[in-house]
Amino acid sequence: MNRTLSLNEYATPEHALKYLARADGIPHRTEGEGVLLDFIPKSARRILDLGTGDGRLLALLRLDRPDARGIALDMSPTMLAAARERFRGNEQVGVIEHNLDVPLPDLGHFDVIVSSLAIHHCTDDRKRALYSEIHAALEPGGIFCNLEHVSSATGNLHARFLHALGITEADEDPSNKLTSVELQMRWLRGIGFEEVDCYWKWLELALFGGVRR
Numbered sequence: 001m002n003r004t005l006s007l008n009e010y011a012t013p014e015h016a017l018k019y020l021a022r023a024d025g026i027p028h029r030t031e032g033e034g035v036l037l038d039f040i041p042k043s044a045r046r047i048l049d050l051g052t053g054d055g056r057l058l059a060l061l062r063l064d065r066p067d068a069r070g071i072a073l074d075m076s077p078t079m080l081a082a083a084r085e086r087f088r089g090n091e092q093v094g095v096i097e098h099n100l101d102v103p104l105p106d107l108g109h110f111d112v113i114v115s116s117l118a119i120h121h122c123t124d125d126r127k128r129a130l131y132s133e134i135h136a137a138l139e140p141g142g143i144f145c146n147l148e149h150v151s152s153a154t155g156n157l158h159a160r161f162l163h164a165l166g167i168t169e170a171d172e173d174p175s176n177k178l179t180s181v182e183l184q185m186r187w188l189r190g191i192g193f194e195e196v197d198c199y200w201k202w203l204e205l206a207l208f209g210g211v212r213r
Contacts, residue, residue, distance in 0.1 A: 026117075027164050028202040032147045033060060035200040035207055036114065039145055044068050044111040048137065050130075051075075051100060051118020054082035057147075058093065061114070068092070071107055074118075075099040101126055104133045111139055116147040121175045128187050135191050138212040144193065145209040151178035152204055161203040181206040 037060060040047075044065055049058040052072035062068055070093045072083050080097055087093040098105060100122055113134050119127055134144050152158035162168060181198050185208055188196045193210030200207040 026205075028205060029147075031202070032200050032205055032207045033057065033116070036116075036145050036147055037061065037064070039143065039199060039209070040065075040112050040114070041143070046108075046110045046139075047071070047112045047114065048107065048110045049073065050104075050113065050115040050134075051121075052083050052095070053079045053116070053118075055086040055093075055095070057114055057116045059086060061112075062093075070094070071096060071110075073098040073100075073104075100130060104130070104137065107137070109139045109142070110137055111142050113138060113142070113144045114146070117149055119146060120149045120178055123177055124179055127179065127184065128191075131184075131187055131193075132191050135193060135212055140212060142212050143209060144188075144212075145199070145207060146184075147205070147207045148181075148184075149176065149178060149204055150181045150184070150206045153180070157203060164203065178204070181208055184208065185210075 036057075040061060042064055044061075045068055047058065047061055047065075047068050047070045049055070049070060049072045052058055052074045055072050058070045058072050062070060072087070072093060072095045074080050074083065074095075075098060080095060083095045087095060096105070100118065119130065122130060138144060152161060162172070181201065185196050185198065188208075188210045192212070194213050196208070196210035198206055198208045
């Protein structure tokens with residue numbers, strides 16, 4: 001079995017349910033989501049959410065953009081079931097099973113592509129390839145925003161982050177493959193994204209992205 005896939009515990013119901021139970025309690029997450037919402041144009045018509053989980057972020061985006069059509073991708077059967085329940089009866093949102101470790105399917109082009117706490121489960125090589133696929137899937141002027149779990153600059157800062165979460169190193173997700181926000185922004189610029197920046201950060205949570213011109 002591919003080692004990357006075997007370490008991604010979100011494929012198991014137990015791990016997915018554990019995450020959903022604590023997602024709302026992740027410190028400062030709502031602050032990062034609020035900044036993300038500010039960056040997304042109210043005029044956005046088509047939104048892709050990568051690693052949607054239970055559809056939380058896409059649902060937030062559609063509160064102020066009720067006419068926007070959305071596609072939510074995730075690999076976890078448990079997450080997919082939760083997202084389908086959230087969007088049940090909503091013909092403007094499609095929920096699709098997809099593992100981010102493999103190339104994105106051809107879903108057309110989007111005004112907005114977002115992701116929240118998902119891409120850090122990919123290897124660095126796959127992150128870079130995925131960012132290229134995201135760039136190609138954006139309309140000219142489209143924006144990519146990634147609210148992500150990134151690596152700390154020092155061991156002390158990492159320990160502080162774990163303390164804030166109320167966990168120890170033994171509790172860390174073995175499928176995490178954390179990368180610094182600085183390196184990921186460098187990748188985005190090299191791919192061709194413009195206006196690349198870190199829009200918000202708290203310890204190992206960062207919101208960064210860019211625009212396709």
